[in-house]
Amino acid sequence: MSVGFVRLVLVEARHNPGLWLCPFLALTVGYLAHRALMRGIWLWPDTGLSILSTLLVIGPLVGGLSAWQAGRNWRRGTEELLAATPRPAPVRDLAAWSATVVWHLLAYAVAAGSILVLAYLGDAGGPFTLWPVVVGLMAIVACSSVGYAAGHYLPRGFTAPSVAAVLFLALQFLSREPSSAIHLAPLGASLTRSAFFGILPNVFPEQAIWLAGLSGAGLGAVVIGRRRTAPAIGFFALSLALAALGAALLLREPPWADSRQTEAGIRPYDPVCATEEIPVCVHPAYAKWLPEAAEVVSAISGPFAGIPGGPTRAEQVHTSVVGLEPDGTLQFFLHDASSLEYWLALDTARVLVGDDGSTSAASSDSARLAIEAWLLRRAGGDPEDAINLSETPERTAAASECFARLPPEERRTWLRAHYADLREGRVTLEDLP
């Protein structure tokens, strides 16, 4: 790379619209990522994926701006002047494209860096990975390259908005795809948002190959448009082959490649606990949610504490498949804000009464649902979530209220005597006091 080329890029960069849009792009990435993260707690994988997911908005913008820049000489009528200069046209294009993409990369990197610093300052937990940021940067380059190629071949005013719209729709469509094609849009379906597991690259390397190929193909198409030389055609063909290889590898992956994350194994950790009627423990990354989680879990599990077969300890686990272990460990799952606000109470109540969620018409299930509704009421939840599952909701609601009105000691005595039967489904509504 010659000094002259670098100076050319600098002249282009100083007069590139990206210079003015850079703060806007950075603020957009920062805002979107931060907004996503504010819904929960700061976890490193979550942070990376939130940054990556902003590509849905930023990718089309970058593609559109690049297409606009590619059509500049046509719009400004400078092709004639440029054609009489000795520097080869592909070099001019490369300089103009570099000056465009450098601002987009800078905006993305600044925003991503800021979010990572915020996560660090917010004591983010879980395993740290830069893969999402790296793939995000590569996706920016790919969107820019594809957009530039489109603008090169169709240097009209409508090309830029068209490229942005097509990229947005493509990313939107692929990100909702229930098949492996979801990985072609690198929006974050590739890493579990869990603090428990170690980090595996999962599909990130394949995505890097796919995006590198796509970037090369876009630039190669521009070069071929200028001069159809053997090296240019070779570069274009190689890039296409790389993109095809990446795509083929990605399409071989399961749609939810984050399940592979379990292969990394659970990273050892020391749980943090709150001492309530039973100790309630969470992964240290979720320590911020411990007081609220302990309050909910204690409100629901408290009546069963000390009862034979009842919980002796509650602990957060990595999976949503939870239960009451033979050693008395009550498992619960915390994932995001909704799991804390809604699912924690419901799941804990279900686990404690032995309801596996597959309700049947049996009246024994109604008895469990009545107790479940009472537990939900204790935790400030909505008892209707349980009652509505009953085939006889009025009777179940009445039984639940009746049980709630019992003196605590009487309730505890009944639970001590019938807890095992309740969990086994051998208690009917009529058996409830």
Place this chain on the structure above:
Amino acid sequence: MTEVKLNRLIQAFGGTRVLQGLDLKIGLGVTGLLGPEGSGKTTVMRTLATVIRPSDGTLSIQGHDPADEEQRRSLRRQLGYLPQALGYYPGFTVRAFVEYFALLKEVPNKEVDSAVAQAIRRVGLHEHAGSKLGSLSEGMLRCAALAQAIVNRPQLLLLDDPMSCLDPEQRATVLDLIRDFGDHGIVVFATRAVEEVGEVCEVVVTLTDGTITFCGSVGELAKIGESSDRLENSALERGYRAVLAEGKS
């Protein structure tokens, strides 16, 4: 070797012949290319600027064959071109615009800054070097475009209608500049204005419908006009009119 040779040069666009087999030799100094609208002046200039390739015939510039890629690139380093239809980037300053073309013309890196400053001063825009092109008048824009044309100190300067939109002061500056470049290299100056040719050119080539109808000195063209009885115009103008009429007949 400082000359431009056109040998049976033909330019055709979509079956229409715009240049009809031109034979021409242009040497050092300022050569005026005179002709009415549609006579093929701009096509000649674009061909000389290596923007378009000849449909047939040969072209040799400064001993280089523009058909060969390496020679064309080498030739373009010594070429300055001001097209008739001026394109520019409104967001660029005059300095950035000229620097951009200096870099595209592969001016040695160490010389770029001084070459840019000198070219801008030469066209009288040094006080507007930091102004954006979008804020300049048409005449100033023409001067900025001229600055990019001369930034590489070209051996072959091609100016297609350079005087349009210039005010008298800018016009004088540009005429001086053309004379200076003509002292050391080849300047080809396409215009429709006969008096401009008389002011700076040593040689005049007139074109009519893609054919050369006259090639000679300014004095020779004026001499043709002396025999005309239309005395309301200058001898040069009358000479041109006579050549034009003969070409059309």
